[in-house]
Amino acid sequence: MIAEIGQRLEINLDGLRIAGSAAWPFVDRQLEDFPEKGEFFVAGWMAIEQGDARRVESTIEAARQAEERRGLVGALSWHKPLKIGKLVRDWLGAHDALLRYLGVTACAAHDVDPKQLLGRLVRDPDADTRALSLRLAGRLKRTDLAQEMEAAMQAEDDAVRLWAGWALTELGSGDLARAALRKAATAGTPDSLAALRAAVKAGPEKEVRAWLGGLMKSQATAPLAVRGIGMLGDRSVLPWLIERMREPHVAVVACAAFLELYPEAREETKLFTVDPAELGPGAAKQFEDQVIRLALPDNVGAWRVRLNQSL
Structure with a gap:
């Protein structure tokens, strides 16, 4: 069923590829009327597909104002790593927390290891970026970052502690995170x-x-x-x-x-x-x-x- 949905989506994206810049007035109108996940997916995907840096920037700013970044996350997941590689490399080292978050999201979606950059990202001052980076480190089995994971277990943010514990468990050190994980399991959050x-x-x-x-x-x-x-x-x-x-x-x-x-x-x-x-x-x-x-x-x-x- 998921595969069929993906095929139908790809057919619609082909329509946008064919329409090219002529599709933007319709995309903009939809985004203005419904600044939600689906609309941001289309706008973000289009901007990246066309290599339009101005459009990429404006779509990110619109997502920031609407506090809706899930669509951009989906757009990055849908594009192949080669297509988004340069953007992601720039974002991972950006001063803007949202850009860093999107960069880590893209790495997680495509199982890409940011190498030495991940050592800094698991200590990121932005809680969302830090939590996602810890999750990525666990998924990639980055044993070299075990100390950073242990340190994150003392963080104030609940999500940071959860994903630090999750990452330690992936490394086989769940005993260090057992209590925190059980507490998070009963917290009634999406995680x-x-x-x-x-x-x-x-x-x-x-x-x-x-x-x-x-x-x-x-x-x-x-x-x-x-x-x-x-x-x-x-x-x-x-x-x-x-x-x-x-x-x-x-x-x-x-x-x-x-x-x-x-x-x-x-x-x-x-x-x-x-x-x-x-x-x-x-x-x-x-x-x-x-x-x-x-x-x-x-x-x-x-x-x-x-x-x-x-x-």
Whole structure:
């Protein structure tokens, strides 16, 4: 599905390539009327595609005023590294925090190592740039920056601490970040799922299971516990997960945990529903008119029996 969306997007971008500068009045009008992610993606992509430095600068300034940089991040991700290389090199050393952030974003999108520049960026005064740089350092397994990661665990910014801990876990030093990651996992932020995964990875497994067991005792944190159980990779918990699929407040994460343990089940369409009423009145009340995919516990149970018989 994602591949098909990408193909349709590329077809539309081809239209912009063909239109060239004639497309700008329409792009500008859209950006003026709707200064949002999609519009900034188109404007940023066009400016880079045409190599128009003035347009690149004006689009970045418009994004700064609108506090909407996600579209520019997407535009940088869509272009090939060779196309954006010079821009990114200039941005990584810029005085402007937004430019440095965009430069690191481009490196992260294309798995490019900024080499010695990353040593400075993981200490960047801008919290967003620093957090993203720490994430990139962990992803690239930059063991030479382990001390900087440890130092960042004392930062005031929550995101900086989270991604420093995440990076240390990627280097195999999760014991240094365990407490911070568990705290971030329960913070209810957009990065909580990443923190949860890192906290599970940091181990040790016995302690992780005990921690998740504690989270199960509260309805507020039970969804995290169910999701985390799926991250442990233990397929023997499937009967327990099937029972959680019957409980509306954790049904969504039980489905996600199941798919993490059994990715091959994604092809089994009869195991899922987008109609909460199929799980009973409790689920219908919980989700009301939401369009959401849930696992059908009875069907999953029957599928499990067939799977075991085939082994």
